[in-house]
Amino acid sequence: MxxxxxxxxxxxxxxxxxxxxxxxxxxxxxxxxxxxxxxxxxxxxxxxxxxxxxxxxxxxxxxPDVAAGDVQGPHETSAPHGVGVMMVPPWREGLVVAVLPDVYRDIVEIIADAPGPVQAKQIMPRIGLPTTTRKIEGTRGKLKRLVERGWLDEGAPGQFTLARQGPGRDRVNSQ
The missing domain is CATH 1.20.5 (Single alpha-helices involved in coiled-coils or other helix-helix interfaces)
Known part of the structure; x- marks a missing residue:
């Protein structure tokens, strides 16, 4: 036993x-x-x-010459998603943030509400993403795309602010 x-x-x-x-x-x-x-x-x-x-x-x-009032919204395109469709159109007078895809619109609105320059990692919690390196880099890419298209400015490396391009630009959601 x-x-x-x-x-x-x-x-x-x-x-x-x-x-x-x-x-x-x-x-x-x-x-x-x-x-x-x-x-x-x-x-x-x-x-x-x-x-x-x-x-x-x-x-x-x-x-094409598209007047500001003729701009299609992000869901009104005739081409299939991602093929020949510019997701983030270049900013021009009369174009409002509503034409941007949701995540880009959220980013622009967060930066518009910020008291000063914003970094990618500061945006992450506000758009509901974890602050992992991969997600931060993806958001940084979106920020850079918004800079390229004239929606944002990057005064110092990694410091993003709202681009001030004409009258009424202070109000992001003005229509």
Whole structure:
């Protein structure tokens, strides 16, 4: 007959070994998950870049004269999503923030409400994203795109402010 203390020691050793095995397995899964997230991030960035390049090529080929009142909203385009569609149109007089896709509109509104220059990592909590490096870089890309299109200014590297381009620009949602 086995003594109770010896049986408990054997069960404890088996449980300890199982915990170590599960910890190793969890660490391996965490590494695989991070790799999958990195792959997803690269694919998202690639898709956005391709859509932007196609939109810019399409816009440079056609260059229609669109009056400020004739601008289509973000959901009123006739082309399929991401193909030949400029998601963030260049800012021009009379164009309001409502023409921007939701996340870009949120970013512009957050910066408009800020008392001074804003960094990408300061925007993250306000748009409901975690402050991970990947998400910060994605938001920084959106900020840079808004600068390129004239919606924002980048006075110092990484410091974004609302572009002041004409009368009524102080009011982001003015229509």
């Amino acid at each position: 086995v003594s109770l203390p010896k049986e408990l020691e054997a069960r404890e050793a088996a449980a300890r070994q199982r915990v170590e095995e599960l910890q190793t397995e969890a660490a391996e899964l965490a590494l695989r998950l991070e790799k999958a997230r990195e792959d997803l991030s690269r694919l998202e960035i690639t898709r956005e870049t391709v859509a932007q390049v196609l939109a810019e090529l399409s816009a440079s080929d056609t260059e």
